[in-house]
Each structure stands twice: as structure tokens, then as C-alpha cells.
Amino acid sequence: MLDLAAVTAAQARIAGRVHRTPLMSSTMLGERAGVTLHLKCENFQKTGSFKSRGALNKLSRLDDAARSRGVVTVSAGNHAQALAWAARSAGLACTVVMPKTASPAKIGASRGYGAEVVLHGTTGLEAFAHAHELERERQLTFVHPFDDELIAAGQGTSGLELMEDAPDTDVVIVPIGGGGLIAGVAVAVKGLNPRARVYGVQPEGAAAMRRSLDAGHPVQLDSVNTIADGLAAPMAGAMTYDIVRRFVDDVVVISDDTIAEGLRELLVYTKLLAEPAGAAGVAALMSGAIPVKRGERVVCVVSGGNVDLTKLATLLGQDRAKPLGTS
Amino acid sequence: MLDLAAVTAAQARIAGRVHRTPLMSSTMLGERAGVTLHLKCENFQKTGSFKSRGALNKLSRLDDAARSRGVVTVSAGNHAQALAWAARSAGLACTVVMPKTASPAKIGASRGYGAEVVLHGTTGLEAFAHAHELERERQLTFVHPFDDELIAAGQGTSGLELMEDAPDTDVVIVPIGGGGLIAGVAVAVKGLNPRARVYGVQPEGAAAMRRSLDAGHPVQLDSVNTIADGLAAPMAGAMTYDIVRRFVDDVVVISDDTIAEGLRELLVYTKLLAEPAGAAGVAALMSGAIPVKRGERVVCVVSGGNVDLTKLATLLGQDRAKPLGTS
Numbered sequence: 001m002l003d004l005a006a007v008t009a010a011q012a013r014i015a016g017r018v019h020r021t022p023l024m025s026s027t028m029l030g031e032r033a034g035v036t037l038h039l040k041c042e043n044f045q046k047t048g049s050f051k052s053r054g055a056l057n058k059l060s061r062l063d064d065a066a067r068s069r070g071v072v073t074v075s076a077g078n079h080a081q082a083l084a085w086a087a088r089s090a091g092l093a094c095t096v097v098m099p100k101t102a103s104p105a106k107i108g109a110s111r112g113y114g115a116e117v118v119l120h121g122t123t124g125l126e127a128f129a130h131a132h133e134l135e136r137e138r139q140l141t142f143v144h145p146f147d148d149e150l151i152a153a154g155q156g157t158s159g160l161e162l163m164e165d166a167p168d169t170d171v172v173i174v175p176i177g178g179g180g181l182i183a184g185v186a187v188a189v190k191g192l193n194p195r196a197r198v199y200g201v202q203p204e205g206a207a208a209m210r211r212s213l214d215a216g217h218p219v220q221l222d223s224v225n226t227i228a229d230g231l232a233a234p235m236a237g238a239m240t241y242d243i244v245r246r247f248v249d250d251v252v253v254i255s256d257d258t259i260a261e262g263l264r265e266l267l268v269y270t271k272l273l274a275e276p277a278g279a280a281g282v283a284a285l286m287s288g289a290i291p292v293k294r295g296e297r298v299v300c301v302v303s304g305g306n307v308d309l310t311k312l313a314t315l316l317g318q319d320r321a322k323p324l325g326t327s
Numbered sequence: 328m329l330d331l332a333a334v335t336a337a338q339a340r341i342a343g344r345v346h347r348t349p350l351m352s353s354t355m356l357g358e359r360a361g362v363t364l365h366l367k368c369e370n371f372q373k374t375g376s377f378k379s380r381g382a383l384n385k386l387s388r389l390d391d392a393a394r395s396r397g398v399v400t401v402s403a404g405n406h407a408q409a410l411a412w413a414a415r416s417a418g419l420a421c422t423v424v425m426p427k428t429a430s431p432a433k434i435g436a437s438r439g440y441g442a443e444v445v446l447h448g449t450t451g452l453e454a455f456a457h458a459h460e461l462e463r464e465r466q467l468t469f470v471h472p473f474d475d476e477l478i479a480a481g482q483g484t485s486g487l488e489l490m491e492d493a494p495d496t497d498v499v500i501v502p503i504g505g506g507g508l509i510a511g512v513a514v515a516v517k518g519l520n521p522r523a524r525v526y527g528v529q530p531e532g533a534a535a536m537r538r539s540l541d542a543g544h545p546v547q548l549d550s551v552n553t554i555a556d557g558l559a560a561p562m563a564g565a566m567t568y569d570i571v572r573r574f575v576d577d578v579v580v581i582s583d584d585t586i587a588e589g590l591r592e593l594l595v596y597t598k599l600l601a602e603p604a605g606a607a608g609v610a611a612l613m614s615g616a617i618p619v620k621r622g623e624r625v626v627c628v629v630s631g632g633n634v635d636l637t638k639l640a641t642l643l644g645q646d647r648a649k650p651l652g653t654s
Contacts, residue, residue: 309594
């Protein structure tokens, strides 16, 4: 069961093996948004995103037989890198299936951590199917990128830390792909302070969780299309959907242009490199998509920082005339 | 006199008004350089560079008559922003002379902090001369960007902090423009641990301190040409030259290409945005220009992070095939 105790147990299990990432402030962006703003810097986490937390927690609970056979997963990138890194540190074999469209930096990084990377298909769904084939053929343990209670409990340790560092937080804003991060964070934050609000953010082109909430059940998308490859999940998880439905105050949807502007504002005003997924929370806040009250204490989870420099150069070249939230 | 006591006094004077910037680690870059690497993140400092430290320290020592008349300075950017910011917080009028070639972001930021910005000439020397004219005409107090003991003592508080956080540091690497930062840092570091080594870094196109050491006296350059506008000082200071000569182990010179690669590696491996000046220390280390021994504990001062996104996009687009320090 995914609850505060599960997240606390994960925290004890992975302590000292991942970074306790800093909670940084941004006076400039906070003043413009009318709030006190802190950033939970998961872009500084091992392997460049929060995903290392869940991967380590999951692997630490495998039995010896499963450990000896190894693990397989599917990921556009950050979960792949994180599982590869965690598997190497735990001495396990790791196979990663990625769509052929995955970011070259993330493919290279997964191989760099010693994983076997299998490029298959052009969509997340095709890659998912192939990973399950390898699971059966090679008797590997499939490690789901988000719809797994141990994975989500690991990601939730980020929420525990931010509440330890800023216990009077009013609002936490979290990017959503498949929902593993927000599921763990929401359970942790609400477990510690039921009055704190938790909002999720999805890109227009990959809003599976928003669509699922609207439909009343988890849905699959026919296609995804967003610059935020870290959020390009083709579906909401069954478990993560249930947790989001129960614990998350709302899920908002923003455009890729807004996400790109959030990335640029993080660079200019905080000197932090976020990948588009990692900038989505700040982008949503700065664009006015999140219902915050003046003076509230807001934490945005900057979920990752893995972005190809060529892609980054393109995003910087599309600078808008006016920053978000000004007129 | 610029000594450890002066830096300690500055620290007490500016405490709570500037950030105590974090000392971050980079396992990836450190392993490649064969050292334990920490980064002193002055890019997170108020106004985006270490310059706020010295400016606050200087202004806090002005008498009432000088305060009522206001201050004038000359700067390609970071000192201008910092003095404007410090003057506003102290309730003083501030005039800044910048060459017409200054970065638009830095001009805009200085105006944003309430300074009167006077664009004059195309070189630092022309701007210097004009600032001294305004000093006389308007009876303003000239605040030198680097060749001033109170300014340098303020910058040195960064060195005090890094030694407090990592007392067993073997090597500190500091970018040099006019020498204010390294003068203060060297006095602080050597004052706390005389066996620690301090190295300075200059770009090929603005190596006034290196040329001064070679000549045996402070020299002026006929022209400067570097992507690191934060290091484009046309001269070494008399005071800073004397301190560097006595306290700094060596000053190395690196190319603009190496600096740009250092900036890119900081983005990719640490998720930190440094301006070219701020990346120079890491660039020098990674390119092998600094004589470090295997396993030494090294701190690079990432001196600032103020860079136009259009300039940044250009620097990202010039990606090299191989990272620094690999073959």
C-alpha cells in the first residue's frame, strides 16, 4: 500500500545512496508570482532526476532469485538512466527498452551506466509491449516506470524532504508523466499536513492523467506530442490514477510554449538547468495556471535536468518577448 | 590593509544581506579530473555574481557626506548590477558607466536595480575615464570594480565560506578579471591554511594579470577580446597585482573555446548555469591547465551566472566533439 509509512520506509532504505537535494529559493520569480517560492532541486539528484529514488527503493526489495536474473524496463529516458544506475550499484543486470525517438543524451547515459539498451518502436506503447516480451523471454523482473507502489514510494521521499525543510508549505506543484512522482509526493505531503494543497501539471500533448480524471478511469492516449520527453507517458497508471484522484487537488494542463518559457526563466533567474519536464511546475505557476493566494508558500518540484544541449539551444532561440505572468 | 582580519570584518558586516552560497559537489567532473571537486556557487549570489559581497562591504563604510552625494562606477556588467543593487538597499544614488558593448542583460539589470546607466565608449578604458569625469563633475564617490581593499575584502568572504564548508581543501581555482575576487579569496584561504594552493585563470584575450606578473609590474592591455565579458578587465589593479604576486601560486591562461566547453560541461553534468567568466575555473581544471595531484580536494569558484540567452544559445551551438580532458 502506498501511504506515508511506505514513503518513510523508502526514505530509510535509500538514505545515503541518493542526494538529499537542496530546497532553493527564488526571490525574483516568487515576487512576480506573488508568493514565497522554493524549488525542490531534483535536477541535482543522482542521474539528473528524481527517478533514482524510486529505482533504488524498488531494487532493494527484490528477492535473490529476481536479483540474479536481472530487471527490464521501458522509459523515454530518466527512469532508464536511474534504473541502470541503481542496478549497477546493486550488482544487477539491467535491460532498458526505449523508443527510437528517445533523447540521444538519455540513451547514451543509460548505456554509460552499464544497461543493455534496446531501441524498439517509435512510441511508448510499442516500447512497453516489447519490454514485456523481454520480461517473459528472458525471465526478467519488469520494473514499471511509475505504476508501482515501491517506485512511487521512493519518489515520494522528495516530498518528505521538502516538508522537512519547509514544514509550513501551503502548495506543492509537481509535473506529471505517468504519475509516480506526484503519487508519492502527494501521499507524503498530505500525510504530514492534510491542509497543504498539491497540484499536478501536464503538457497539452501528453495529458493522460487529466484525461483520466475527466473520464473517471485511467485512459491511454493514441499519441503523445510534447517537448517535455520526461512527461510523455502514453497512459496514467491504475495505482497512480487512484492516488491522484484521492490526494491531488487538481491537475492543470499547459502548452509546450509555456513550458519552454519556464525553462528559460529558471535559467535566467535561478541559474538552474531544468529539462522541459522539470520546468513544468514553475511554468504553470508563473503563467497563472495554479490557483495560489497572495503570500502563500509554494514549492515547485524541479523534477529533472537532463536535456541535450542541441535541444536546449533550440529552446533558447525561441525566446518570447514577454516573460510569463507579465502584461 | 587587505588581510584575513579585513575579510572577517567584511563577513560580519554583510552577513544576512547576501546569500551564504552553497558549496556543491560534482562526482562526474571530479572523477574525470581525478580529484574531489566542489563548486562554490556564486552564480546563486544576489544579483547573480560574487560582486554583491564587495559592493555591500564598500558602501557600508562610506561616511554620511559621501552617502548623500552617491556613488559612480564603471563595469562591463556584474559589478554594475551589484553596486546598483547594494546602493538601492542602502538608499544611495548610483551612476554606472558601461561601454556601449556591454551585455544587454547586464545593462537592463543595472537599470532594473535603479541605477543611472551611462553608456560611453567601446572599451573599458574609455568607460573608466568617463566615470572619473563624472566623479569630479558630480562629486560622486568612485567605487572601483576591483582595485579597492574594501571591495576585495568583501569578495574574499566567498573564500572564507568555502574554507568553513571544506576546511581540508587543497586547491582553490578562481577566475581573474581585474583581480578583486582572487585577491580577497587568496588572503582568506591562505590565512586559514597556508598550505592550500590558489590558482587564477584568465582568458587568452584578457590576460592582464598574467602579463603583469610576467612584466613584474601592473600593465594595461591595448585591447581585450574574450567571450568572458566578466573577465574583460583592461588592466590589473595595483593592489590586486601585489596581492596576487604574494599569495597566488600561479595564474594560467586558457582559450575562449575551453571556457565555452567548461560552461557546457557545467550545464550537462551539474545543471548549473555559469556565465563564461564563471565557468573559467572549471574549464581550466578540466582542460588540465591547473597542476593538481590525483585525489586532491579542489574547489572551483563559479563566480557568476549572468549570460544573455541569445549568447548562451550560440555557445551551446558550438558543441565540440570531445569533452575536455578526454582523448
